Amino acid sequence: MSVLDEASEVREGETLDLERVDQYLKQVLPDLEGSVSVKQFPGGASNLTYLLQYHNRDLILRRPPFGNIAKSAHDMIRESNIMQSLRPVYPYVPSVMAQCTDHDVMGCDFYVMERFVGIIPRKEMPKEVALNEEDTRRLCLNVIDKLVELHQVDYKAAGLEGIGKGGGYVKRQIDGWSDRYTKAITEDATSFETVIAWLKEKMPEDVGTCIIHNDYRFDNVVLNPDNPFDIIGVLDWEMATLGDPLMDLGNTLAYWVQADDDPQFQFMRRQPTHLKGMLTREEVVDYYLGKSGLELATFDFYEIYGLFRLAAIIQQIYNRYYHGYTKDERFSGFVHAAKYLEQRCLKLIENSEL
Structure with missing residues (x-):
């Protein structure tokens, strides 16, 4: 098994018109040589990520999911613009090579970026990356440090004042995700009424405003294959904005399944935060x-906010599956995951001193 993150066959219903994509890319990147082949990366349940391989270069293509999507969601041009502005001050962002708004090419906006060749820590670390407990802790701290570093970027100097509204972020998120969850409810879903009411009652003022990633996880970082402690890339800037740093950390911890968590949460684990040496x-x-x-x-x-937001994202994806907009069987059980997250939130609320 290779330690590098590998793409595989394109999933059913998510194929590209490769001839049109190839014609477009050779116009904007005339140095591309030969025919192109395509594979798809397995991670992610939102925007789709493809590996385009030419004779002389590998590229990564990002596009929205197929089917009906919210007008404001999956804004490829916004994401690529943020990446281009952020890269000079946060060098872990991939370089954007092209962005396309011509829907004759693919029926949607998309962009193409450089490929970071490295290790992405998904559900299990590759067996070849043998980390002892001390090594694992070191990697864990390095990943957290990159989030701290992002939050300390001078967004005004980077020209990123316009990517979000800043102040009042906490309230906007609670109101926004409550509304999005409600609109995504299916007949077999849960209501989250108690959780939503608690969040609205207990919401604090913002502790500050900074650039937040909004989906910062182990499987969105790329490790140097020659030195797995060295983080060479941070991926998936779709939801980056200006907001409260602790809300960003709450989002990160929603995915942080540790070794002593119950079996249901362990089943949802998608990053190696269960390993000995990982922080709780x-x-x-x-x-x-x-x-x-x-x-x-x-x-x-x-x-609790992070878990609720994750449940809302999961329910939105399940809603697309429920109504037949995607045939990806990975999403068939997402409604049960959302129900479990509600129970997890209710337990935390019961034990909270807020």
């Missing part, structure tokens, strides 16, 4: 606060 969620919060200089009595609100 509580340790992540303490480490982040220490590095960022922020002080906080309890992280309960942000943890």
Whole structure:
């Protein structure tokens, strides 16, 4: 098994018109040589990511999912513009090579970026990357450090004042995700009424405004294959904006399944945060606060928000599957995952001192 992140065959219903894509790319990137082949990366349940291989270069193509999607969602041009502005001050962002708004090519906006050849820590670390407990902790801290570093970027100097509204972010997120969840409910889904009411009652003021990734996870970082402690890339900037840094951390911890979590949460794990040496969620919060200089009595609100937001994303994806807009069988059980996350939120609310 290769340690590098590999693409595989394109999934049913997600094929590209390769001839049109090839014609377009050779117009904007005339140095491309030979015919093109395409594969698809397995990760992700939102935007689709493809590997385009020419004789002299590999490229990554990102496009929205197929089927009906919200007008404001999956904005490829916004994502690629953010990446281009952010890369000079946060060098882990891939270089954008082309962006296309001509729907005659693919029926949607898309962009093409450079490929970072490396290791992406997905559900399991590659067996060839043998990390002991101390090594694992070192990797874990390096990943958190890159989030802290992002939050410390001077977004005004980077020309990114326009990517979000900034202040009032907490309230906008609670109101927005509550509305999106409600609109995505299917007949077999749960309501989240108690959780939504609690979040609206307990929401704090913003602790600050910075660039936030909004989907920062182990499987969105790329490790140097020659030195797995070296993070060479951070991917998936679709939801990046200006907002509250602790809300960003709450989003990250929604995916942080640790070794002592219950079997249902373990089943949802998609990154190697269960390994010996990985920080617990509580340790992540303490480490982040220490590095960022922020002080906080309890992280309960942000943890519950992160889980609710994840449930809303999952339910939105399931809604597309439920109504037949995607045939991807990975999504068939997502409604059960959302129901589990509601129970997890309710348990945290029951034990919270807020």
